[in-house]
Amino acid sequence: MTDPAAPRPRVVIAEDSVVLREGVVGLLSERGFDVVGAVGDADALLRAVDADPPDATVVDIRMPPTHTDEGLRAAIELRRRHPEVAVLVFSQYVETRYAAELLADRSDGVGYLLKDRVAHVGEFVDALRRVVGGGTALDPEVVSQLMAATRRTDGLAALTPREREVLALMAEGRTNAAIAAELVVTPRAVEKHVGNIFMKLDLPESDTDHRRVLAVLRWLRS
Amino acid sequence: MVTPLAPSAPAPGGGAAPPAAPPPDRPSVWHTILREPFRPRAWRDYAYLLVGAVLAWVAFSVLAMLIWLSIVLTTIGVGIVLAALTVRAARIYAAAPRALAGSLLDERVPTPRRRRRRRGIVGWLRASFGDVDGWRSIAFVIVSAPVTIGGAYAVIVLWATSATAATYPVWWSLFGPENTDDAGVVRHSGVQLGQFYFDTWPRALGLSLIGIVLLFAIPWVARGFTTVDRLLVRGLLGPTRTSDRVDDLEVTRAKAVDQSAATLRRIERDLHDGTQARLVALAMHLDMARDHLANVPGPDAAGSGSGAKGGAERVGAGPTDAPPGHEDTDTGEGDDTADDTGEDTAVDPTEPLDPTLVAGAATGTPAAASPGGLPGLTTAAEIARARELLERAHRDALDAIAELRDVTRSIHPPALDRGLDAALATLAARSGVPTEVDVRITRRPSPAIETIAYYCAAELLTNVAKHAGATRAAIVARGEAGVLRLQVTDDGRGGAHLADEGGLAGLAERVGTVDGHLTVSSPAGGPTIVVVELPLSAG
Numbered sequence: 001m002t003d004p005a006a007p008r009p010r011v012v013i014a015e016d017s018v019v020l021r022e023g024v025v026g027l028l029s030e031r032g033f034d035v036v037g038a039v040g041d042a043d044a045l046l047r048a049v050d051a052d053p054p055d056a057t058v059v060d061i062r063m064p065p066t067h068t069d070e071g072l073r074a075a076i077e078l079r080r081r082h083p084e085v086a087v088l089v090f091s092q093y094v095e096t097r098y099a100a101e102l103l104a105d106r107s108d109g110v111g112y113l114l115k116d117r118v119a120h121v122g123e124f125v126d127a128l129r130r131v132v133g134g135g136t137a138l139d140p141e142v143v144s145q146l147m148a149a150t151r152r153t154d155g156l157a158a159l160t161p162r163e164r165e166v167l168a169l170m171a172e173g174r175t176n177a178a179i180a181a182e183l184v185v186t187p188r189a190v191e192k193h194v195g196n197i198f199m200k201l202d203l204p205e206s207d208t209d210h211r212r213v214l215a216v217l218r219w220l221r222s
Numbered sequence: 223m224v225t226p227l228a229p230s231a232p233a234p235g236g237g238a239a240p241p242a243a244p245p246p247d248r249p250s251v252w253h254t255i256l257r258e259p260f261r262p263r264a265w266r267d268y269a270y271l272l273v274g275a276v277l278a279w280v281a282f283s284v285l286a287m288l289i290w291l292s293i294v295l296t297t298i299g300v301g302i303v304l305a306a307l308t309v310r311a312a313r314i315y316a317a318a319p320r321a322l323a324g325s326l327l328d329e330r331v332p333t334p335r336r337r338r339r340r341r342g343i344v345g346w347l348r349a350s351f352g353d354v355d356g357w358r359s360i361a362f363v364i365v366s367a368p369v370t371i372g373g374a375y376a377v378i379v380l381w382a383t384s385a386t387a388a389t390y391p392v393w394w395s396l397f398g399p400e401n402t403d404d405a406g407v408v409r410h411s412g413v414q415l416g417q418f419y420f421d422t423w424p425r426a427l428g429l430s431l432i433g434i435v436l437l438f439a440i441p442w443v444a445r446g447f448t449t450v451d452r453l454l455v456r457g458l459l460g461p462t463r464t465s466d467r468v469d470d471l472e473v474t475r476a477k478a479v480d481q482s483a484a485t486l487r488r489i490e491r492d493l494h495d496g497t498q499a500r501l502v503a504l505a506m507h508l509d510m511a512r513d514h515l516a517n518v519p520g521p522d523a524a525g526s527g528s529g530a531k532g533g534a535e536r537v538g539a540g541p542t543d544a545p546p547g548h549e550d551t552d553t554g555e556g557d558d559t560a561d562d563t564g565e566d567t568a569v570d571p572t573e574p575l576d577p578t579l580v581a582g583a584a585t586g587t588p589a590a591a592s593p594g595g596l597p598g599l600t601t602a603a604e605i606a607r608a609r610e611l612l613e614r615a616h617r618d619a620l621d622a623i624a625e626l627r628d629v630t631r632s633i634h635p636p637a638l639d640r641g642l643d644a645a646l647a648t649l650a651a652r653s654g655v656p657t658e659v660d661v662r663i664t665r666r667p668s669p670a671i672e673t674i675a676y677y678c679a680a681e682l683l684t685n686v687a688k689h690a691g692a693t694r695a696a697i698v699a700r701g702e703a704g705v706l707r708l709q710v711t712d713d714g715r716g717g718a719h720l721a722d723e724g725g726l727a728g729l730a731e732r733v734g735t736v737d738g739h740l741t742v743s744s745p746a747g748g749p750t751i752v753v754v755e756l757p758l759s760a761g
Contacts, residue, residue: 017499
């Protein structure tokens with residue numbers, strides 16, 4: 001598990017359902033996080049983060065008073081006010097708009113998960129860790145739905161099915177090694193696919209991680 | 223007699239009732255006739271006819287002019303608007319004769335209710351031309367004008383005649399008029415009928431008598447005219463039962479539609495915020511429990527050899543049967559999938575273990591309670607079984623969450639929370655056929671309308687994906703002039719019909735519940751264009 005010596009990431013949770021909120025608090029405390037705040041609405045979330053910025057926030061999109069997208073708006077606001085705070089948003093449904101808005105300016109330290117994912121504690125905790133580490137975590141469902149909607153942009157249309165698979169996994173925030181394991185291919189093969197993706201999407205040579213993000217963003221926005 | 227005869231319809235205000243005193247001492251006919259000219263009612267009838275005639279004459283002239291102008295101006299389009307204005311003006315004007323009839327004839331009819339407003343210029347025109355009461359007012363102006371003007375004319379002429387005749391002997395004797403008949407004879411007469419001269423006292427008195435008799439007849443003539451007017455007022459200026467009923471129905475239907483939309487939204491919210499959250503928490507806890515159990519060195523560590531027998535005997539599953547390979551591990555390496563069980567063993571030696579379980583597994587102390595003998599091994603089997611059950615419970619919980627999500631989605635599309643625009647975009651993104659979306663809606667439709675539009679779009683896109691064989695589709699939505707227009711186009715093989723395609727007919731029905739329209743153009747070979755038009759609000 002986590003290295004006991006490593007500092008426990010400090011997390012604020014915003015979820016209006018008490019049962020679920022307490023459940024998540026319990027889960028995260030047990031899995032090496034330090035839950036410094038648990039609130040029930042977007043305003044309280046903003047106040048809590050302003051008062052003492054944590055390492056990450058876990059935010060439900062639907063919260064009082066209107067139960068529509070308060071959480072998302074708060075998350076976007078948080079990313080503006082506190083760029084260093086990672087944000088993991090979870091939603092009942094996949095909404096491409098939500099994902100796109102959340103990733104609009106940059107995609108580091110941000111995640112968008114389906115609420116069901118919380119029930120897969122391993123995946124959930126994992127995604128949170130990735131986000132805390134400055135990565136991206138998109139729900140596989142979000143990704144597959146975006147993929148299914150055969151989006152068309154010249155570069156994307158040129159991708160082979162395998163490359164699209166790789167891109168989808170990149171969008172979820174996976175590393176090359178993880179992608180290789182998932183697709184049961186060698187890491188070298190993955191590197192080749194990733195290189196092809198960069199080339200086809202016409203992304204300039206630069207820091208690889210940055211290009212990964214750009215590739216995902218280009219794809220999300222197409 | 224159980225059911226007494228209903229009293230004859232009480233004439234509003236008692237106006238039409240015979241000029242009668244109470245039944246016991248019913249006045250004789252003569253009494254009635256003789257008294258009539260001196261009763262205020264007669265004079266109110268005269269007043270009604272005179273004032274009404276002026277009013278009717280003005281109204282009729284203005285109306286005729288407006289109608290003529292409307293017809294002339296139709297060529298430049300203004301005529302339509304003017305005609306609509308005419309109908310509206312007629313409805314407003316109707317208040318005048320209604321008030322007149324109410325005050326002078328005691329014929330009080332309620333004002334017809336205002337029709338519902340519709341938005342936009344098209345809605346305004348539709349509302350104007352659909353205003354039955356406006357048209358009835360126009361009919362009243364046209365039909366009542368000859369009656370009222372004729373009545374006024376008759377009253378004036380009769381009054382003049384009878385007054386002249388009744389007073390004839392007086393002025394005849396005073397002024398002694400002279401005139402000459404055809405034969406050249408000089409006659410002393412003021413009035414003549416053909417060659418009949420009223421030039422003698424008996425004749426003069428006779429004429430006077432006729433005048434007086436006529437005087438008593440005028441009220442009845444006036445009554446005749448006002449009775450017709452009364453009928454016209456009652457029939458054309460009051461509310462009609464059907465129009466009121468339709469109005470009521472439209473209003474209640476709009477309310478029902480809106481209310482059901484609100485109710486569905488509330489149910490969806492309750493399910494989402496209550497049940498769904500609880501289920502997620504439940505599934506989460508089950509998963510956590512499973513993980514904790516995975517940390518116990520039960521089946522994997524302790525149970526490979528002889529324990530298999532006892533375990534198999536009791537639970538029908540060998541303790542070596544690890545739970546299905548996709549258990550979650552939480553090593554935080556980013557790979558939480560089935561493939562990595564090799565490196566992430568279920569047992570993490572650094573994890574502190576529940577001391578009682580460890581003790582149980584190692585020494586078998588708590589196994590006194592278990593009947594299977596070989597206590598330590600039984601514990602291992604129990605743990606394996608528990609893991610299996612937890613696994614299943616977790617899967618069930620996840621299934622329940624997924625099912626509940628489908629249910630809530632069908633109750634109220636959550637995507638609509640952010641408006642039709644966002645909802646249609648999400649819908650298009652999810653569609654199996656590449657779909658362009660173009661939405662321009664200035665005023666947000668009511669929730670019920672948005673819901674119907676959303677389901678129409680969803681159903682139509684599903685049809686496109688299922689039947690059309692299309693490679694592209696497009697959704698265009700426009701909200702203008704009180705109408706929400708949704709158009710779904712695809713380049714498929716066409717041939718869709720409203721009649722035989724269950725889905726389309728069902729949609730048309732649904733659209734019809736709010737007075738919307740659905741039209742399909744789908745020639746064989748395509749393209750298919752389905753247009754749905756909805757009012758921006760149900761009511």
